Amino acid sequence: MSTHSYLKVGIAGAGLMGRLLAWRLSGAGHTVSLFEAGNLENPVGACQTAAGMISPLSELFHCPLPIYQLGMQSLQHWPQWVDQLQQQTALPVDYRQSGSILIAHPQDRNELLQFQQELNAKLGSENSAQLQWLDNLALQNLEPELERFDQGLFLASEADIDNRKLLPALLRALKQNRVQLYENTAAECHPGKVASARGSESFDLVIDTRGLGARTQIQGLRGVRGEVMVVETPEIRLNRPVRLLHPRYQLYAVPRANNRTVIGATEIESDDLSPISLRSTMELSSALYSIHPAFAEARVIETRVNCRPATMDNLPVVETGPGLIRVNGLFRHGYLLAPALVQKAESEIVKQTQTLATAQVT
Ligand SMILES: Cc1cc2nc3c(=O)[nH]c(=O)nc-3n(C[C@H](O)[C@H](O)[C@H](O)COP(=O)(O)OP(=O)(O)OC[C@H]3O[C@@H](n4cnc5c(N)ncnc54)[C@H](O)[C@@H]3O)c2cc1C
Structure with a gap:
């Protein structure tokens, strides 16, 4: 276990959620390792296939209110996050809020x-x-x-983002933030542990963002x-x-x-x-x-x-417990929901950081 108030975090799955979380957490000072079953330059997850629409109102026609509410929260964050990312990496991320x-x-x-x-x-x-x-x-x-x-x-109010530009920009930012990247490395997630062909590695916190790769762990996925x-x-x-x-x-x-x-x-x-x-x-x-x-x-x-x-009800899940957070079930709303879900995960991480810091003092 690390001896400072920053965490050693292991993330499995370098799709949309994994990349965004790794970027935000490494930017906040945590030490992050990211395990990806596929290739990092040519992502194989749903993130690479998506159209990148951020459309809370259009989606509300078919979806329950929480999707709209989380989507509206995300719309608050995307412009600032994209600006930050573009400034850090000097790569364009085509984000457009033209309705x-x-x-x-x-x-x-x-x-x-x-x-x-x-x-x-x-x-x-x-x-x-x-x-x-x-x-x-x-x-x-x-x-x-x-x-x-x-x-x-x-x-x-609706927006869209070019995922084929966002994902490489996030990858460059992860390298700049010295995130430890392991590609072609399928991983299993346990509280405080990531198991892969590299062996079993210990972390203060493990985050499971493997999309469909987490099917055996999340019932009904x-x-x-x-x-x-x-x-x-x-x-x-x-x-x-x-x-x-x-x-x-x-x-x-x-x-x-x-x-x-x-x-x-x-x-x-x-x-x-x-x-x-x-x-x-x-x-x-x-x-x-x-x-x-x-x-x-x-x-x-x-x-x-x-x-x-x-998931069975098509709503996202953010499951939290000591040493393990799972974020999944983004369905057709990954770009719509990601910033709001990252924020949910971040508040849990703040709690876990405080718990660890208290445990180290006592
Ligand atoms: C056709 C299509 C159109 C879409 N259009 C939109 C849209 O317009 N707007 C929108 O908001 N959303 C859209 N989506 C949905 C969006 O793409 C997903 O919700 C989003 O990509 C989910 O993100 P994720 O990070 O959870 O999963 P993914 O993006 O699928 O990433 C999961 C990652 O985990 C990796 N992985 C799997 N197993 C393991 C393992 N054992 N160890 C390590 N890594 C592993 C995978 O290789 C992958 O890289 C669309 C999806 C599709 C398919």
Whole structure:
């Protein structure tokens, strides 16, 4: 056990949560070791597949209130954390808070009304200021490419982050903070101990952020398959994430640098990691084409498949006990929830640090 008020922390899983926690804790002076089963430069976790939307209001339609509340907390932290990270690493992390737009084809107009009613029911009057109806003109002012839609909804507070820029920036910051990094090292987590091919190592605190890798330790944890495509075309320029509401499938299109757009995502109750199906490719492509026909000439740059780590009620878990914290079940909300969950874990760590310091004095 360390003899100062800083902890020796072992973290297993260098996905989104593992990297963020390792960065924050090493930045606060703790000595951190990070164990990752895969490769650090090319992450294999859900973090690498995600579209990076930070959209508490859009998600509230399908999710319970705590997801929205944690998401709103996260929105407070992301800008400051991204600034800090960019300054430390001199790497750009494309964080954008330009809101998002929901549209529906004229025959599916009810989808927009239903969305509004659902949010009204869940948020009450607080809702009205956050949700703005757009007529064709207002829609075109925000997104000229959406000229063929006669109305939409604007969720001004929503944001998105380019995960393919965030994850390498976090890795560089971890190296700068002298975090001990072990890649290709699958680990098991126990209170105060991490077991891996390196042997069993002792820590003041172990944090389990292994996503689906923690399935045997967290009852009911399951994978939910998600497929996305990345397309490229100079013909279309969206300025923010756009969601197409449709009775059978939901599509989002998230614009990225270099004329690229991430489109997604399927949600299939399965932990199958095999390549994207033809059916999903067709559904995603045709929904995108229905937003703007010029997408027909877009080039398919990449398809991505991964499984979201989800609990039975699709809510995140932060399990705390002496010497071990587990953060998991981020489901389709990793980027939405991560800062709020990091903060929950940090307050537990403050408690454990105080307990250790008291034990050392007495
Ligand atoms: C298609 C898709 C789209 C998504 N879009 C969004 C979005 O727009 N917005 C949003 O907020 N969220 C989105 N998500 C969800 C988000 O990606 C996840 O919630 C998030 O990545 C979970 O983070 P995590 O750190 O818990 O797990 P992961 O990111 O999966 O990381 C877990 C890490 O642990 C490692 N690991 C596993 N087992 C071990 C072991 N035994 N020892 C050591 N390491 C181990 C893995 O290799 C991995 O690197 C999306 C997910 C998918 C699949």
